[in-house]
Structure formats: C-alpha cells, structure tokens
Amino acid sequence: MDRQTTLWRHRDFLLLWSGQTVSQVGARVTVVALPLLAVTELAATPWQTGLLVAAETAAFLVLGLPAGALVDRLRRRPLMIAADLARCALLLLVPLAWWFGVVGFPLLVAVALAAGAATVFFDIGYQSVLPSVVGRAGLVEANAKLETTRAGGDAVGPALGGGLVQAVGAAAALLVDALSYLVSAVLLARMRSPEPTPQPAGTALRTEVVEGLRYVLGHPTLRPIALCTATSNLFAGVMEAVTVVYLSRELGLAAGVIGLLIAAGGVGGLLGALAAAPIIARLGRGRVTALSLLLTAP
Numbered sequence: 001m002d003r004q005t006t007l008w009r010h011r012d013f014l015l016l017w018s019g020q021t022v023s024q025v026g027a028r029v030t031v032v033a034l035p036l037l038a039v040t041e042l043a044a045t046p047w048q049t050g051l052l053v054a055a056e057t058a059a060f061l062v063l064g065l066p067a068g069a070l071v072d073r074l075r076r077r078p079l080m081i082a083a084d085l086a087r088c089a090l091l092l093l094v095p096l097a098w099w100f101g102v103v104g105f106p107l108l109v110a111v112a113l114a115a116g117a118a119t120v121f122f123d124i125g126y127q128s129v130l131p132s133v134v135g136r137a138g139l140v141e142a143n144a145k146l147e148t149t150r151a152g153g154d155a156v157g158p159a160l161g162g163g164l165v166q167a168v169g170a171a172a173a174l175l176v177d178a179l180s181y182l183v184s185a186v187l188l189a190r191m192r193s194p195e196p197t198p199q200p201a202g203t204a205l206r207t208e209v210v211e212g213l214r215y216v217l218g219h220p221t222l223r224p225i226a227l228c229t230a231t232s233n234l235f236a237g238v239m240e241a242v243t244v245v246y247l248s249r250e251l252g253l254a255a256g257v258i259g260l261l262i263a264a265g266g267v268g269g270l271l272g273a274l275a276a277a278p279i280i281a282r283l284g285r286g287r288v289t290a291l292s293l294l295l296t297a298p
Contacts, residue, residue: 004283019128019184026181028158029160029174030158033170034056035049050241060116065212069208071128084185098169152270159259162254
C-alpha cells in the first residue's frame with residue numbers, strides 16, 4: 001500500500017480528522033461572531049473588545065504548561081470528548097441568553113474563558129493521541145493533513161461566520177460552532193483504537209511543569225523559538241482586538257464583508273502551507289522562519 005494513501009483508508013484517523021475539520025470551521029465562525037456580537041449589539045468599547053479577545057486565549061497562557069503535564073496522567077480520547085461537549089454547552093448559553101434577553105458582556109467573557117480552557121485540553125489531547133492512532137510511521141502524513149484542514153478552516157470559517165452574522169445575527173451564528181463541537185464528540189466516540197494505559201505520575205505536577213519550563217528556556221534552539229512565538233502572538237492579539245472594531249465602526253463594513261476580509265488571511269495561510277515545503281527545501285528552516293517574520297510585519 002502506498003505510504004501516502006494509507007491514512008485515507010484508516011477509519012479512526014478519518015474520524016479524528018473529520019471531527020477536527022468540522023470543529024476548526026466552527027471555531028473560526030466564532031472568531032467573527034463573538035466580537036461582532038459584542039461590538040454591534042452590546043456596544044462594547046475597544047477596551048472591552050480587547051478583554052474579550054484576551055479571554056479567548058488566556059487559558060493557553062495560564063493552563064498550557066500544567067495541562068500538558070496533567071494530560072499525561074489521563075486517557076486522551078475521553079478527555080477530548082468531554083472538552084467538545086463542554087464547549088458545545090458553553091456556546092449554547094449565548095444564543096439562549098440572547099433569546100431570553102439576558103445576554104451581557106460578562107457572559108461573553110465567561111464563556112470565552114471557559115471555552116478557551118476546554119480548547120487547551122482538547123488541543124493537547126489530540127496531539128498526544130495521534131501517535132497511538134496512526135503510529136510513528138503515519139505521523140508526518142497525519143500532521144500534514146490536520147494542518148491543511150486547520151488552514152482551510154481559517155479560510156472558510158470567517159467567511160461563513162460573517163455571512164451567518166449578516167443573515168441570522170451574531171448570537172444565532174454561534175449555534176454553528178456549538179453544533180460543530182457536538183459532531184466532533186460523536187465522531188471521537190466512534191473511534192476504536194486502543195490507548196496506552198496512562199502511567200502513574202512519578203513526580204508532582206508542579207515539578208514536571210518547572211522541569212519542562214527549564215528545559216525549554218535552557219535550550220539554545222527552543223528558547224529563541226519560544227520567545228519569538230510569544231512576542232509574535234502578543235502583537236497579533238493586539239491587532240485582533242481592534243480589527244473588528246475598526247472594520248465595523250470606522251469603515252462601516254457589513255458583517256459579511258468583515259468575514260471575507262478576515263478569511264483572506266486564512267487563504268494566505270493555506271497558500272503558505274502549500275508552498276512551505278519547496279521553499280524550506282531551498283532556503284532552510286531557520287532562514288525561512290526569519291524571512292517570513294521580516295516580510296509579514298511591514
């Protein structure tokens with residue numbers, strides 16, 4: 001069997017991949033719908049919009065390291081299913097509150113915080129469960145397929161989200177994301193690949209976190225990569241916090257147009273992912289990493 005086609009016939013990987021694809025598209029719908037709900041319906045200030053964006057990603061900063069150590073102690077697939085169901089329930093709260101006329105900005109922040117925490121555990125879980133599903137030989141192909149659909153979700157999701165917000169309203173558009181997580185949970189529940197039994201923890205959770213942090217910060221290659229990524233994400237968050245406010249209030253654009261503009265960045269990311277391999281082969285990973293940042297910022 002051709003090595004590049006094996007995963008097209010791998011039942012459990014196709015279930016995992018399908019669930020991840022659906023939830024990625026749904027999550028990108030929320031990237032447009034949630035801030036538009038705050039800006040257009042709740043008259044959120046730029047400060048509040050920034051707080052909402054921060055709430056969506058705060059869990060990655062606060063829980064990222066301890067969650068990684070904790071996931072090692074648990075079975076991944078039940079954890080991922082629980083995270084999907086939690087995100088589904090959380091996002092359903094917003095349209096329900098809207099229909100009953102009790103939605104407010106604090107609810108949006110609380111939902112963003114809690115859903116972000118569930119996303120941290122899901123993302124770490126699916127990265128950890130992948131080797132037991134496809135084996136070491138299939139990791140490269142599996143990661144390539146997962147990354148392609150992630151980039152595709154970045155392109156399709158915002159456009160779909162903007163169109164839905166314009167057609168049915170921002171609160172109702174969040175139902176798409178909630179449904180996507182439910183579909184993902186159902187697909188994961190149908191997987192049959194056995195997971196290795198988690199090994200009992202040999203050290204305290206805090207000790208493992210500190211050891212991992214020391215290793216990264218003490219590594220001559222990982223340290224600059226981590227600091228570079230942190231800096232890049234910081235200022236990307238600054239831009240994301242004001243983008244919807246600027247496009248909606250300053251330029252007066254409709255929700256559908258805002259979704260298309262945000263989706264354009266996803267299309268660029270998808271094209272970059274497709275072109276990355278030959279460019280890296282010609283120029284090298286380190287040089288491409290530096291040049292991409294230098295070209296993107298201007």
